[in-house]
Each structure stands twice: as structure tokens, then as C-alpha cells.
Amino acid sequence: MPAVDKRQNIENIYPLSPMQQGMLFHTLxxxxxxxxxxxxxLNLEGKLDVNAMQTAxxxxIRNHAALRSAFYWEQRDKPFQVVxxxxxxxxTFLDWRELSYKEQQARLEE
Known part of the structure; x- marks a missing residue:
């Protein structure tokens, strides 16, 4: 994906809804x-086409604005979200096929 000026990459800016404000409060x-x-x-069986999964x-993300949104609250009067x-x-792709089930679980816990 080509580099895009941060300001040109903003689709919209919204205030947080009351529910989002509550979620932010409790998270902080x-x-x-x-x-x-x-x-x-998910446990996927069979051969996985990693490139197809990544593309999908x-x-x-491209089709759902909520997945392209970020919340900003630090050094602001009021928090807001940017789409x-x-x-x-x-x-990040990690290939753990050669590890035992126990080793896979230990790495997953890490």
C-alpha cells in the first residue's frame, strides 16, 4: 500500500458515544x-493459503470503517475517534507446525 499523508488518510472524525466513553474509562x-x-x-484444518487469508x-478492514478507527484521548479536552x-x-505469521502440542500451547500463553 502506498504511503499516504496522515491528514489525507482521515475519512472522518467523531466524538465518542456515551458507551464508547464508558468503555474507554473502564479500559484506562x-x-x-x-x-x-x-x-x-480458530483451529483450521487442512492446507492454509496464508496469502489468501491475509488478503481476505x-x-x-477496507470494507468496515469500525476496523479502520482509532481513539484519541491523551492531551485532549475530549476523546474522539478517527476513521x-x-x-x-x-x-505476523508464526509457523508452529513442527512444535509439539504442549510447546504450541506454551508459546500461545506467552
Missing amino acids: LTPQAGVYVPQVC WQEV FRQVEFPW
Whole structure:
């Protein structure tokens, strides 16, 4: 994806909704709780086309503004959210196929 000027990459700016303000408050109050950090673990069987998976997720992000949004609150009078036009999916690929199940679980816990 080509580099885009940060200002030109902004699609919209919104104030936080009351629900978002509450979520931000609780997250900042107890960040270790991870209450508002949804996580999904999948077990995929068969041969995985990693490039196709990465491309598919990038397309999902491109099509859903909520996945291209960030919240800003530090050094601001009021928190707000910015929706970006383009966001690069931060993809890290780790191949653990050669590890035992126990080793895989230990690394996952790390």
C-alpha cells in the first residue's frame, strides 16, 4: 500500500458515544482486565493459503470503517475517534507446525 499523508488518510472524525466513553474509562482504569479486547481462536484444518487469508482480512478492514478507527484521548479536552481511509493490517505469521502440542500451547500463553 502506498504511503499516504496522515491528514489525507482521515475519512472522518467523531466524538465518542456515551458507551464508547464508558468503555474507554473502564479500559484506562483497569487495563490489565482486558474486558473490551475481544479475541477469537480458530483451529483450521487442512492446507492454509496464508496469502489468501491475509488478503481476505485486508479486504474486511477496507470494507468496515469500525476496523479502520482509532481513539484519541491523551492531551485532549475530549476523546474522539478517527476513521482512516486506509489501514495496513499488522500481520505476523508464526509457523508452529513442527512444535509439539504442549510447546504450541506454551508459546500461545506467552
